[in-house]
Amino acid sequence: MINSYFEKIFPFAYNYFSKLFELIQKNEKEFPQAIIFEGSNTINQYLFALELARILNCENNGKKNCNCINCKWIKSYSHPAINNVSQIHFKGEDDETKTVISVKQALKIERALSLSSDYHRFFIFFSSKEKIYNDDELKNFRELGYDTNINFSIDPLNYSSFHPTTPNALLKSIEEPPQKTTFIFLTKSKEDILQTIVSRCLTFKLSSKKENLSYKEIYSYISDYPKIDYYKAIDISDNLQKYIKENSTLEIVLNQFLEFLKDLIKQNYFNTFLCTKIKNDINFVNNAIKQSKANISDKIVLDTLMLKIARGY
Numbered sequence: 001m002i003n004s005y006f007e008k009i010f011p012f013a014y015n016y017f018s019k020l021f022e023l024i025q026k027n028e029k030e031f032p033q034a035i036i037f038e039g040s041n042t043i044n045q046y047l048f049a050l051e052l053a054r055i056l057n058c059e060n061n062g063k064k065n066c067n068c069i070n071c072k073w074i075k076s077y078s079h080p081a082i083n084n085v086s087q088i089h090f091k092g093e094d095d096e097t098k099t100v101i102s103v104k105q106a107l108k109i110e111r112a113l114s115l116s117s118d119y120h121r122f123f124i125f126f127s128s129k130e131k132i133y134n135d136d137e138l139k140n141f142r143e144l145g146y147d148t149n150i151n152f153s154i155d156p157l158n159y160s161s162f163h164p165t166t167p168n169a170l171l172k173s174i175e176e177p178p179q180k181t182t183f184i185f186l187t188k189s190k191e192d193i194l195q196t197i198v199s200r201c202l203t204f205k206l207s208s209k210k211e212n213l214s215y216k217e218i219y220s221y222i223s224d225y226p227k228i229d230y231y232k233a234i235d236i237s238d239n240l241q242k243y244i245k246e247n248s249t250l251e252i253v254l255n256q257f258l259e260f261l262k263d264l265i266k267q268n269y270f271n272t273f274l275c276t277k278i279k280n281d282i283n284f285v286n287n288a289i290k291q292s293k294a295n296i297s298d299k300i301v302l303d304t305l306m307l308k309i310a311r312g313y
């Protein structure tokens with residue numbers, strides 16, 4: 001379904017949406033109506049938004065390299081229901097603003113949504129101006145089979161991208177869209193757009209694990225999690241003690257482990273059983289952090305923690 005290109009660059013979002021599409025097929029979930037993407041690579045955010053739109057509209061279930069009319073339209077930026085919204089996209093004829101996303105554009109969206117559609121409609125908001133790309137910049141487009149005849153920039157939104165009154169004019173559409181409608185906002189950080197919009201959106205940090213990984217130094221020791229039995233528990237504890245002696249402190253390692261568990265919970269959002277276990281283990285780690293501050297030896301704290309994780313109590 002989702003092109004594996006995105007598994008490499010946005011592993012968390014790739015897993016999240018892959019699972020979500022499975023649940024949507026079984027009619028157990030609906031696709032979110034408003035999403036913020038945060039991160040440093042806005043072009044890849046845009047391509048990811050288009051990939052999601054492609055899967056929801058494809059006639060062959062989002063097959064990779066599909067050539068159905070919907071996939072063709074999306075890959076040439078001309079799908080009637082997949083709309084770019086920027087300073088230079090989705091402007092009405094009577095709209096003379098050129099440097100902001102205007103109220104007239106918000107009203108144009110409202111009018112568009114008042115008509116019914118068989119498609120899953122997307123409105124992808126970003127900041128844009130005319131741009132000529134060099135060959136290197138088009139690499140990602142080419143790899144995903146997108147038309148490289150593209151003449152607009154894809155930049156992150158910020159406060160000045162919108163006319164000050166536009167966000168309010170958008171609220172009604174964002175809050176109560178017709179079925180099968182999704183708004184996506186491409187940003188560096190959600191701090192860059194108004195809270196009124198942010199509070200109505202699901203936010204996804206689109207970054208590679210490496211950028212994100214505060215626990216990468218200890219990952220190799222704990223990567224078996226959650227499959228930790230009694231023997232593995234003692235092994236992990238021993239290895240972490242050695243690692244701490246040479247490189248770190250107990251408290252840092254426990255906090256890294258905590259980050260790891262929090263990340264895992266996000267990636268397994270739909271797996272209630274696993275999430276319950278992780279939440280339980282987060283409590284164990286928090287207790288261990290308290291002990292680490294109370295001068296209890298590394299060995300006792302880590303042995304106790306790992307055994308609790310293996311046993312579940």
Ligand SMILES: [Zn+2]
Binds near residue numbers: 057059061062
């Ligand atoms: Zn298709």
